[in-house]
Amino acid sequence: MVFALASVAVIGACGGKTAGTAPAPANAATPARDSAAERQARDEAAQRESARVTADAAAARQRMIDDSIAGARAAEEAMRRDSDMLRAIVATTIGFEFNKADLRDEAKAALDAKIPVLLANTGVAVRIAGHADERGSTEYNLALGTQRAATAKRYLVERGVAEGRIETTSFGEERPVCTENNEGCWTRNRRDEFEITVGGPMLTKPRS
């Protein structure tokens, strides 16, 4: 009889699904007394536990993967935002007084902000275009636009930006951003515009 029961127990144990399951605890006092049903219940519990652990592990791994992707996306998003911000810094327009090409303090501050960005992104080339308001000679305004672009370029070059990376041109009074006949509009038109012509897709933040 004992022999028969033991055989059943063995068969029952071998029929279990998963490996690595903890063996059913043997009650040393009464191992021979466990019914087959009890042993089977224990096995099934063990299998469920095993499955749960496995599932937890899979879920955990998936979460790790998801977190990693999310993290990468967030980082990319942050880089894109940074890059957009850096592009905006490079593209910031600077303004001038009537018939003048001198850099005012606000202009110098805007140029100062561009410098670290340009130094951290040496593959980037920029075109500075000088503009004038509509008053005065059409032809002088072309020359004045050239001077306005040149002044800004010289400021950047003197502070370390390689000369060959910056192109200058002039549109005189020919590309107004507004056409009203008043000082507000004229002020907006007296400007340098900065356009990235090479290497712009992703700008790297300068190390501070």
Add this chain to the structure above:
Amino acid sequence: MRFHRQRAVGLLLLAGALTLGAQDTTARGVRIGLRYDPGSKPGVIVLPVSGSAGDSIRAILERDFDFSDRLSIVPLSPEDGSVLASAPPAGSSAVLNYALFAKIGAAGVVQVTITTRGLHVTLHDVAKADVATVREFSLPKPDYARDWRLAIHGVSDAVQEWIIGERGASQSRIAFIRSYVVRLVDSDGQEETALPVVGEALSPSWNSLGTMILYNTFGPESRVVLQDLRSGRTRDFGSLRNTQRITPVFTPDGKSVVYALSGEAGSDLFLLPLDGEAFPRRMTVGRGSRNWGPSFNPDGTRLAFGSDRSGHPEVYIMDADGTNADIFTAFDFGDQNDRTSPDWSPDGRQIAFMSRIDGRYQVFAMSLRDRQPRQLTSEGENEDPSWAPDGRHLVFVSTRTGTRQLWIVDTESGRLRQLTQVGGTRVPAWSPRLTGK
């Protein structure tokens, strides 16, 4: 002018009777009527012209005489009586009613007959009651075409020379920019046409023969372009990184081009010979200032130009070799002076320019001798003057109507007329007399 058909028919008979053949019988420097006096404007009658194009021909002549500001048109009305003398001397053919013309104040009478080859033109001297000059002019076909009109302007100019001793300037055109295209318009505002241009054009200028035009483009590919009006071919001098090439002009001998090279080290004038391998020669040493907008005197020995070397724009003059640069606009208007766009008159005596005054730009002229600035405009903003070949009229851009239009001022009388009707006109350049065609 209300003139009846009978009189026109009568005139045809008269014309036949008076035809003298194909000789030019003009005496050099014939003057009509009043002693030559710069302030006077001899009265002129242009008799009605028979033929289908007759009205147009007469209208062109009358307008040209009027626009010259040297002649005044004497209108004829039926109440004045017949243009033919009622009682011609016995045995002779009909003559003009010189007594009538003298009574209504005409010094000269212009009589035009259309022929197979062009026009037969007779000028009558009213005071002498006789023919002063007769000449044949050939006209290109077809009638009413641009070249036909230009040839008739040549007739006006010749007749004016017979009357006052100085050829008119009607046979000329004004080049200008609208929407960055070079456009040409006749001196009477007719026949506006566009030239094909390479890129967006500014600052057109003429050679001394009126056969070629220069202009420049702007922006990253800024270049000087030469356009031959006869062949339609263009010549491009290439562009240079980081520079603008602006305000190109021919030297009066037509052999070279002078332009301003505007770059990071300032703007300076350069001279480029059109033939051969020569490099551009620097004419100004601006030391970082802007120097631009050259305009030569008639013999090419000196030129005026704009410069801000003093800190603000003024007009300077220097010798053609670049030496002896000196300020021309040495007068003071107080608040930061700003004078640009000089144009040297064809007789060499004056320079026109624009100057800021009371916050706006106005057209001025100043003679090289007395250096007294004369303000020629006051309404609106007025810029970029260019002399007519008569050295008396100026075309310029004015905003007085609300849009930028070309206007013409007579610098002696101050009389103004509007040349263009479509706005957006910029940087005009009046051609020399276009007689060579």
